[in-house]
Amino acid sequence: MAEEILLEIKDLRVNFYTYRGVVKALNGVNLKIYEGEFFGLVGETGCGKSVTASAVLNLVQNPGKIEEGEILFKQKNLLKMSEKEIREKIRGKEITMIMQYPIAALNPVINNGDQIAEALIANKNMNESEARKRTIELLKEVNIPQPEKIARQFPHQLSGGMAQRVMIAMMLSTEPSLLIADEPTTALDVSIQAQVLSLLKDLISKHRATVLLITHDLSVVAETCSRVGVMYAGDMVEIGTVDQIINNPQHPYTKGLIKAIPSDRSKELVEIRGSVPDLVNPPSGCRFHPRCDYTKPICKKEKPQVLQVEKEHVTACFLYEESRNKKSKEEYAGEYKGGANGRTDSA
Amino acid sequence: MLKYVIKRLILFVIVIFGVVTITFFISHVIPADPVGAILGENAPQELVEKMERQLGLDLPLGQQYTRYLKGLINWNFGISLRTQKQVSEDLRVYFPATMELAFLALFIAIILGISIGVISAVKRNQWQDNASRVFSLVGISMPAFWLGLLFILILYYHLGLIPAGGRLSPHISPPPMVSGLYLLDSLIAGQFRTFWDALYHLLGPALVLGWIQTAYICRVTRSSMLEVLNEEYIRTARVKGLRERVVIFKHAFRNASIPILTMIGISFGYMLEGSVLTETVFGYPGLGRYAVNSFLSLDLNAVIGSVTLIAICYALSNLIVDLLYAALDPRIKY
Structure with a gap:
């Protein structure tokens, strides 16, 4: 791809040291996000989506610890930066984040306007009156009626949708390069979800920001994202364009997720059997094997390698490896019979 | 409202x-x-x-x-059998002394309690936190009279840092009566020597009363701050790239302050109550000691007068605390 890589996560491991034991929350996650794209990160609750987001801002909360890996943002490793450096140069300026529960994410004792203005004063070198003026403009930009009134009000006086708009205004106010949206619509009413998503999409294209959208809802991804990463229990199991993931999923977990999207009212809902494993004692080998319909002996022993399916499409599954080998064998056999020029899969 | x-x-x-x-x-x-x-x-x-x-x-x-x-x-409690004066007149002399002591102790307790509590929460489970736990455990566990006796033994008897008792040294005369608070009256009259002498006499009892309440305020501050520091909006503040100091004081502390304020209100009540023991131990001529001596000599008018006055102060402090809630948290409306 010609586009520049904005964020690259390499082999990121995060553990949480709890009384019950060490929770291996991220088990070597790899991820690339290109400049200007809308990247979706999907998976069940507890699969490590939000931890990945926190790690990018170096805000993994106690007792969590980033064990190893690299987070390259504009070619600089964020994990090598000091807390001061990351606070002064990255948070609020280059990378910001909107959260799942907008009302809880706004400070209840500071009025909405001041909370936005504060971000501007801290990151944009504005004085108070400039920041206030800009705040009103920003609130208008996120389609808030009567912005002056809303700016004077407090978060508890807002509806969920309104509060999320205030959050979006706050987090885009400093024109960051990367916006992490951690389940931005999950806590909202269905009718508001679509509004907030389309607003977010419009604003992102206007501000030319890149988005890392975290969600458990594949339909949200299908609507908004260009590329998707599917996570399961701390592993990245498949990455591809939305088209590749939806129409040609390779990993059994991705297939299961797509099947589980309710489509026809007359049909029974399909589910992936079992539940998310306890990450204190994660399953051996491929972490998905206890729930997989196609488990082979090797799945229990080894962690599958990341394999290229097509350009931009990778998956980590033995099943794919096998089917590809079979395919290439057949092709090889065909070649042998026909005697045509050799053409093998470019792995 | x-x-x-x-x-x-x-x-x-x-x-x-x-x-x-x-x-x-x-x-x-x-x-x-x-x-x-x-x-x-x-x-x-x-x-x-x-x-x-x-x-x-x-x-x-x-x-x-x-x-x-x-x-x-008519604020008339009758005549004190012990002092042979109007009880209301006695109260006018002794009550300001106790107020002065209680305010100074409360001041110490608020400043120390909140700062130690905040440090304790921010440095959770580190040595600062452990040290503050020991400090507050001592304050909470020690009875006021025992702490008072220790202070007298060490600070007065061995080190000579505090006077033996009273409100002023014998050679210094009280400042002209305005509020009855010596610290305030001496400043009004411009008598700085009297001011320092009054402060010097207040120090012992105020530290004893203050330490005990510091301990309570510190514990409440710590737990309240810990709770708030886990909130989503603290994360938001950090994501915004704010400095940690701003995150803690502007975003966390104000949200944590309601339980702290409640505790301060209760502390003030305890100060009035605790003054009975502390004033007796330190020989400080305040309302507490007046009430105790009246009890002992069955001077019922004086007892009723003192109790009524303390009850009024207690109820007033609670009223003020309740009104302050609304000022601190916009979600509270009366």
Whole structure:
């Protein structure tokens, strides 16, 4: 791809040291996000989506610890930066984040306007009156009626949708390069979800920001994202364009997720059997094997390698490896019979 | 808001009425004989009867009660049997002394308690936190009189850092009476030597009272801050790239302050109550010691006067705390 890589996560491991034991929350996650794209990160609750987001801002909360890996943002490793450096140069300026529960994410004792203005004063070198003026403009930009009134009000006086708009205004106010949206619509009413998503999409294209959208809802991804990463229990199991993931999923977990999207009212809902494993004692080998319909002996022993399916499409599954080998064998056999020029899969 | 204040003031009057009624009946039904206490056991019968008439003790209890309530409305508690002065006059002398002590102790407790509590929460489970836990555990566990005795033994007897007792050194005369608070009055009169001497005398009892309340305020601050620091909006503040100091004081502390304020209100009540022991141990001439001495000599008018005054202060401090909630948290509306 010609586009520049904005964020690259390499082999990121995060553990949480709890009384019950060490929770291996991220088990070597790899991820690339290109400049200007809308990247979706999907998976069940507890699969490590939000931890990945926190790690990018170096805000993994106690007792969590980033064990190893690299987070390259504009070619600089964020994990090598000091807390001061990351606070002064990255948070609020280059990378910001909107959260799942907008009302809880706004400070209840500071009025909405001041909370936005504060971000501007801290990151944009504005004085108070400039920041206030800009705040009103920003609130208008996120389609808030009567912005002056809303700016004077407090978060508890807002509806969920309104509060999320205030959050979006706050987090885009400093024109960051990367916006992490951690389940931005999950806590909202269905009718508001679509509004907030389309607003977010419009604003992102206007501000030319890149988005890392975290969600458990594949339909949200299908609507908004260009590329998707599917996570399961701390592993990245498949990455591809939305088209590749939806129409040609390779990993059994991705297939299961797509099947589980309710489509026809007359049909029974399909589910992936079992539940998310306890990450204190994660399953051996491929972490998905206890729930997989196609488990082979090797799945229990080894962690599958990341394999290229097509350009931009990778998956980590033995099943794919096998089917590809079979395919290439057949092709090889065909070649042998026909005697045509050799053409093998470019792995 | 105004409606709420009026409602609270009505409640306030009811509370005070309850307190004075209970104190009156308790002090009149106890099997004690104030007249005997004044005149001695072998006093002649006529003298005892004359004294009882003088004090109104010969009247039926109901009449005594209405007489007492009438007096109370005019802030008249009668004459103290022990000091032979109007109780209200005595209160005017002793009450400011206790207020001065309580305010200074409260000041110490708020400053120390909040700062230690915040540090303790921010440095959770590190040595600062552990040290503050030991400090507050000592403060909470030590009885005030014992802590007071230790202070006298170490700071007065061994180190000579604090005076033995009283409000002022013998060679210094009290400042002209304005508020009755020596610290304030001496500043008004420009008598700085008197100011320092008064402060010097307050230090011992104020530290003892303050330490105990510091401990409580510190514990509440710590737990309240820990809770708030886990909130989503603290994360938001950090994501915005704010400095940690701003995150803690602007975003976390104000949200954590409501339980702290409640504790401070309660602390103020404890100060008035704790002053009874502390003032006795330090020989500080305040309301606490006045009340104790009145109890011991069965000086019922003085007892009722002191208790009523302390109850009013307690109820007022609670009212102020409740009103401050609304100022701190926009979600609270009256």
